[in-house]
Amino acid sequence: MAKIDKHICIIGAGTAGIMLANKLANKFEVTVIDPAKDHYYQPGFLFMPFGRYKAEQLRKSTTKLVNKRANLIAEKVANIDFQNKKLATDSGTDISFDVLVVATGTRTDPSMTEGLLGDGWQKNVFDFYNPDGAEKLHDALKDFKQGTLAIQIMDMPIKCPVAPLEFTFLADDYFKKRGIRENITIKYITPLSGAFTKPVASAKFGHMLEERKIELVSDFYTEKVVETENKVVCFDGREVIYDLLVTVPVNVGSDLMRKTDIVNDLGFVEVNHGSLQSAKYPFVFAVGDAADLPTSKAGSVAHFEVDTLAENIPRFLEGKELEESFDGHSNCFVEMGGGKALLLDFNYQTQPYEGTFPFPGVGPMKLLQPSRVNHWGKLAFRFIYWWMLLPGRKIPFINAQMSLKGKKIIES
Numbered sequence: 180m181a182k183i184d185k186h187i188c189i190i191g192a193g194t195a196g197i198m199l200a201n202k203l204a205n206k207f208e209v210t211v212i213d214p215a216k217d218h219y220y221q222p223g224f225l226f227m228p229f230g231r232y233k234a235e236q237l238r239k240s241t242t243k244l245v246n247k248r249a250n251l252i253a254e255k256v257a258n259i260d261f262q263n264k265k266l267a268t269d270s271g272t273d274i275s276f277d278v279l280v281v282a283t284g285t286r287t288d289p290s291m292t293e294g295l296l297g298d299g300w301q302k303n304v305f306d307f308y309n310p311d312g313a314e315k316l317h318d319a320l321k322d323f324k325q326g327t328l329a330i331q332i333m334d335m336p337i338k339c340p341v342a343p344l345e346f347t348f349l350a351d352d353y354f355k356k357r358g359i360r361e362n363i364t365i366k367y368i369t370p371l372s373g374a375f376t377k378p379v380a381s382a383k384f385g386h387m388l389e390e391r392k393i394e395l396v397s398d399f400y401t402e403k404v405v406e407t408e409n410k411v412v413c414f415d416g417r418e419v420i421y422d423l424l425v426t427v428p429v430n431v432g433s434d435l436m437r438k439t440d441i442v443n444d445l446g447f448v449e450v451n452h453g454s455l456q457s458a459k460y461p462f463v464f465a466v467g468d469a470a471d472l473p474t475s476k477a478g479s480v481a482h483f484e485v486d487t488l489a490e491n492i493p494r495f496l497e498g499k500e501l502e503e504s505f506d507g508h509s510n511c512f513v514e515m516g517g518g519k520a521l522l523l524d525f526n527y528q529t530q531p532y533e534g535t536f537p538f539p540g541v542g543p544m545k546l547l548q549p550s551r552v553n554h555w556g557k558l559a560f561r562f563i564y565w566w567m568l569l570p571g572r573k574i575p576f577i578n579a580q581m582s583l584k585g586k587k588i589i590e591s
């Protein structure tokens with residue numbers, strides 16, 4: 180099939196960039212640019228500290244994941260010239276485009292918190308949002324037999340906002356299985372006023388923490404970490420002492436985007452929440468974690484956003500009005516330990532409610548309630564990711580727009 184003579188450049192071959200390139204490559208000239216030779220299934224990082232996966236089981240070569248009809252350039256984008264619709268890679272190559280998609284994700288930046296990268300870093304202070312940190316944390320957890328484990332979110336937003344909670348539930352389960360839970364105090368430290376961003380789920384998770392004798396330390400805006408004294412200090416003067424600290428450092432947008440005039444303070448691209456188009460430069464779109472949107476930064480969200488862009492980019496190139504079809508839909512499994520998980524389904528407007536998924540009244544998965552089926556769903560998702568999601572195939576019965584059918588609406 181002949182391609183339409185328009186050039187779409189995607190910066191970033193992560194979850195969102197690969198999915199979008201694979202959806203558009205048969206129709207348009209598509210170039211994806213990313214220096215990373217390997218792509219990781221990031222949800223697997225959660226399980227690495229507990230020994231379920233090794234990094235190599237979560238990794239595939241980026242070249243094998245991108246449709247051969249797209250050009251993949253293994254370089255970093257160093258500069259974007261919006262006026263002349265071109266970008267430059269770090270080797271100095273200029274590339275012109277008709278449409279630019281920013282899919283540069285988010286990264287953790289431990290250097291943004293005073294004291295975090297001190298002597299304790301990767302000795303008794305760890306970050307599991309990357310394979311190296313997750314692997315090192317595995318060794319530390321094996322050796323941890325007593326004391327206080329503190330799990331801490333430095334600031335919001337973070338990618339996969341449930342991941343630190345899941346880590347907490349899995350740690351409780353891990354210590355119970357080793358028969359040492361009684362010797363360990365677990366504290367969950369968050370800048371939020373509850374266990375999660377949305378009130379209904381927050382109340383549920385708060386209760387689950389309490390049942391497991393995990394202390395919730397809320398409204399905790401970390402000023403600094405004093406590693407010589409093993410403590411985290413809040414701006415309001417409160418302190419939490421730890422023996423082992425598992426932190427999610429501040430999440431920021433890519434350095435490239437932080438140099439531009441289309442981002443917020445943390446470097447996330449400001450776009451229309453429904454169409455994902457930049458208000459400043461209509462030929463620019465953002466997708467995935469790189470976008471500044473009032474929903475979770477998650478792979479499932481990136482998946483639903485890609486459906487909107489796969490419609491809107493062709494519409495833009497044909498001069499048609501864009502559809503504001505992205506509704507903030509987020510769908511995520513939350514591991515609870517003990518071989519169970521619960522499932523959250525929500526969007527910009529709604530809370531995660533109880534009910535069944537994907538079939539109203541039938542399930543087989545339960546929303547907002549722990550079940551074994553949900554846990555198996557979470558584990559199976561790795562295969563769906565590689566074989567359906569990234570190649571851009573439709574996942575049966577999963578719709579980009581959220582439905583309230585089969586959900587029990589609870590007023591918060």
Ligand SMILES: Cc1cc2nc3c(=O)[nH]c(=O)nc-3n(C[C@H](O)[C@H](O)[C@H](O)COP(=O)(O)OP(=O)(O)OC[C@H]3O[C@@H](n4cnc5c(N)ncnc54)[C@H](O)[C@@H]3O)c2cc1C
Nearest residue numbers: 191193194195221222256283284339433467468477478479
């Ligand atoms: C521990 C953990 C657990 C998670 N669990 C879940 C889960 O259960 N469910 C879920 O839905 N999501 C989960 N996520 C989140 C999910 O993995 C991310 O939201 C998703 O991968 C985001 O995709 P992205 O394409 O926006 O960013 P990424 O996949 O991070 O890709 C961004 C890419 O941009 C590239 N890039 C950056 N700057 C440049 C530049 N200047 N030039 C070229 N390329 C550049 C990077 O190299 C990178 O490859 C989890 C994440 C973590 C860390």
